[in-house]
Amino acid sequence: MSAAADAPLAGKRILVAKPGLDGHDAGAKVVALALRDAGAEVIYTGLRKSPDFIVRTAVDEDVAAVGLSILSGSHSELAREVIEGLRAAGAGDIPVFVGGTIPPEDREPLLAAGVKGVYTNDTPLAQMIEDLARKLH
Amino acid sequence: MSAVPKSRDKPKTRFATPSGIEVPEVVSADMIAERDPGPPAQYPFTRGIFADGYRGRPWTIRQYSGFGSAEESNRRYRFLLEQGQTGLSVALDLPTQCGYDPDHPMARPEVGKVGVSLFSLAEMETLFAGIDLGAISTSFTINGTAAILYAMYLAAADRKGVPRDQLTGTIQNDILKEYVARGTWIFPVRPSLRLIADTILYSNEVSPRFNAISIAGAHVRDAGCTAVEEMAYTLANGLAYVDELIRRGGDVARFARRLSFFFYVHMDLFEEACKFRAGRRLWARLLRGRYGVSDDKALHFRFGVVCGGSSLVAAQPYNNVVRVAIENVAAVLGGAQSIFTCAYDEAFQIPTEFSAELALRTQQIVQHEAGVAATVDPLGGSYYVEWLTERMEQAMVEVMREIDDYGGVVKAIEDGWLQRRIAARAREKKDATDRGERVVVGQNRYRRAEQAESYGEVFRLDPAIAGRVLEKHANLKRSRDNAKVARTLQALEAAARGDKDNLMPLLVDCCHAYATVGEMVERLKRCWGEFQEPVRL
Numbered sequence: 209m210s211a212a213a214d215a216p217l218a219g220k221r222i223l224v225a226k227p228g229l230d231g232h233d234a235g236a237k238v239v240a241l242a243l244r245d246a247g248a249e250v251i252y253t254g255l256r257k258s259p260d261f262i263v264r265t266a267v268d269e270d271v272a273a274v275g276l277s278i279l280s281g282s283h284s285e286l287a288r289e290v291i292e293g294l295r296a297a298g299a300g301d302i303p304v305f306v307g308g309t310i311p312p313e314d315r316e317p318l319l320a321a322g323v324k325g326v327y328t329n330d331t332p333l334a335q336m337i338e339d340l341a342r343k344l345h
Numbered sequence: 346m347s348a349v350p351k352s353r354d355k356p357k358t359r360f361a362t363p364s365g366i367e368v369p370e371v372v373s374a375d376m377i378a379e380r381d382p383g384p385p386a387q388y389p390f391t392r393g394i395f396a397d398g399y400r401g402r403p404w405t406i407r408q409y410s411g412f413g414s415a416e417e418s419n420r421r422y423r424f425l426l427e428q429g430q431t432g433l434s435v436a437l438d439l440p441t442q443c444g445y446d447p448d449h450p451m452a453r454p455e456v457g458k459v460g461v462s463l464f465s466l467a468e469m470e471t472l473f474a475g476i477d478l479g480a481i482s483t484s485f486t487i488n489g490t491a492a493i494l495y496a497m498y499l500a501a502a503d504r505k506g507v508p509r510d511q512l513t514g515t516i517q518n519d520i521l522k523e524y525v526a527r528g529t530w531i532f533p534v535r536p537s538l539r540l541i542a543d544t545i546l547y548s549n550e551v552s553p554r555f556n557a558i559s560i561a562g563a564h565v566r567d568a569g570c571t572a573v574e575e576m577a578y579t580l581a582n583g584l585a586y587v588d589e590l591i592r593r594g595g596d597v598a599r600f601a602r603r604l605s606f607f608f609y610v611h612m613d614l615f616e617e618a619c620k621f622r623a624g625r626r627l628w629a630r631l632l633r634g635r636y637g638v639s640d641d642k643a644l645h646f647r648f649g650v651v652c653g654g655s656s657l658v659a660a661q662p663y664n665n666v667v668r669v670a671i672e673n674v675a676a677v678l679g680g681a682q683s684i685f686t687c688a689y690d691e692a693f694q695i696p697t698e699f700s701a702e703l704a705l706r707t708q709q710i711v712q713h714e715a716g717v718a719a720t721v722d723p724l725g726g727s728y729y730v731e732w733l734t735e736r737m738e739q740a741m742v743e744v745m746r747e748i749d750d751y752g753g754v755v756k757a758i759e760d761g762w763l764q765r766r767i768a769a770r771a772r773e774k775k776d777a778t779d780r781g782e783r784v785v786v787g788q789n790r791y792r793r794a795e796q797a798e799s800y801g802e803v804f805r806l807d808p809a810i811a812g813r814v815l816e817k818h819a820n821l822k823r824s825r826d827n828a829k830v831a832r833t834l835q836a837l838e839a840a841a842r843g844d845k846d847n848l849m850p851l852l853v854d855c856c857h858a859y860a861t862v863g864e865m866v867e868r869l870k871r872c873w874g875e876f877q878e879p880v881r882l
Binding site: 228229230231232233234235237238240241242244250252253254255256258280281282285286289309311312328329330332333334 | 439440442443445450451452454455458459523526527528529567568569655658659660692693694695767768769771772775776779785788789806878880882
């Protein structure tokens with residue numbers, strides 16, 4: 209399937225990952241499908257991946273962005289581990305985004321820790337894609 | 346907030362239930378094939394399985410809770426029991442659910458987060474300290490490690506001197522839907538089915554009042570599918586378990602008495618009530634038609650529900666109290682045997698004591714003040730309700746036929762076909778919400794620019810808990826009889842390599858020896874490997 213060259217995320221390779229043990233994958237899959245429709249080449253990891261695995265995959269696949277989907281409450285630890293892992297691998301320029309059940313109080317600390325965007329269940333997909341397209345340019 | 350109606354508030358011209366069933370302006374008697382649903386407690390049980398409805402036995406109020414270590418959860422359980430809760434429902438943390446000990450690298454960020462950590466019998470004994478296992482019914486939301494947790498519960502009862510045949514409660518133990526939606530699978534599909542058959546056949550012998558499976562639609566529903574699909578997928582999974590149990594030599598007239606079900610209740614009141622009326626009679630028809638079951642008790646469709654889940658909304662969170670109350674009424678009108686009402690903040694955090702009490706009071710108000718439980722199936726005979734029950738049953742049969750045509754649920758799951766269907770449905774639902782066609786008050790309609798997105802008091806788990814759990818785990822490994830642990834694990838592994846033995850007695854031996862969940866799972870992985878998730882979108 210080839211997306212139009214003017215699609216908002218055309219030419220972008222994005223890793224959608226499920227770190228940790230959380231098994232809720234509906235959100236990750238919906239996002240992955242929407243990114244694909246917006247022209248991105250999406251790599252979906254499937255469930256239960258370690259931060260190490262996600263970092264390795266991001267580097268090996270030379271992705272433009274990493275999206276982490278976390279609904280178990282472990283977002284702060286897991287996002288930090290992935291960001292640190294990318295830096296340690298010399299790939300600190302790959303932006304990390306977080307989606308899932310993120311309490312409003314945790315949004316700012318995540319951004320301060322280096323996360324480039326936080327999306328939740330009520331973020332319209334179009335708004336998420338617009339935000340991503342802007343930040344990945 | 347503007348008082349002027351926006352253009353998108355224009356009158357609706359098309360009316361359909363969330364499952365997509367077109368709703369007529371008026372339903373009349375001639376639109377219904379089975380105008381008289383018959384009396385309750387008689388085949389096909391459209392109006393319920395008990396002749397006296399809720400008069401003889403009110404539904405069980407069963408709030409799901411558990412967090413941190415066994416000590417914290419034990420305190421919350423005692424609080425809920427003192428407040429009039431009638432059954433316990435144990436939430437386990439993800440390491441326990443996925444079969445990792447707390448010191449495993451994958452486990453550490455998740456210890457005690459979404460439920461209590463129960464890595465060995467020692468923790469189970471602490472969890473139920475001061476609680477009479479012979480007098481309380483306990484439900485465990487546990488699947489991948491259900492056989493192990495059930496073995497642990499039996500061992501805990503043995504230690505307390507409670508006869509096993511007095512135990513009542515449920516383990517969820519429905520692995521098929523884990524592959525599709527909830528994700529706490531461990532082993533491949535076929536050895537997992539063996540383990541489930543082991544638990545059910547063993548439980549029928551030693552703890553005949555205990556439900557060794559609760560076939561669950563709740564999670565596929567929360568993952569995005571419709572009410573019709575929720576019921577159809579669940580009944581299809583139920584039939585797969587029945588086939589497996591028969592293959593193992595089980596007597597369907599006996600084991601079917603202890604099969605139970607579990608669903609979500611979302612917001613369309615009539616569709617939800619009719620979902621249960623339709624599912625109840627469809628299950629009875631399937632068991633009678635396919636397997637010749639005639640015993641009434643074996644045909645009974647007994648189910649618990651959860652009100653809330655993904656129907657709860659983060660925006661204007663107190664609105665969720667109203668949603669849960671409506672869903673609670675729908676569950677009662679559908680004839681649920683046990684009900685869990687989510688706290689208004691449940692979808693976003695572990696409920697606080699305040700929100701947990703409010704959820705419990707919601708049920709007590711419905712039970713004692715609303716009058717909905719006074720007579721059996723108060724909706725029975727309503728033109729719309731009987732019509733919708735019929736339409737939903739037809740739609741369920743249609744979905745089940747599609748699965749059969751594909752080659753059955755096991756194949757549909759192994760290939761990822763069912764998973765892709767549900768993901769596509771979740772996408773449709775999200776798109777309809779983003780477009781505003783699916784109205785969510787406070788989120789995509791009647792949203793205030795300045796509205797609070799916070800839900801008041803925030804529950805924060807004591808970060809020291811994970812450390813304490815790790816310390817208990819290390820202490821246990823030092824203090825137990827490790828030679829005995831090794832012997833019981835060896836026996837388990839030997840039996841798992843063959844296919845003759847029921848593994849339950851061996852798992853109970855492992856638990857009595859204080860083997861950990863992670864150790865038992867590791868031995869079984871050596872024999873069976875792990876499930877390989879189909880990740881194609």
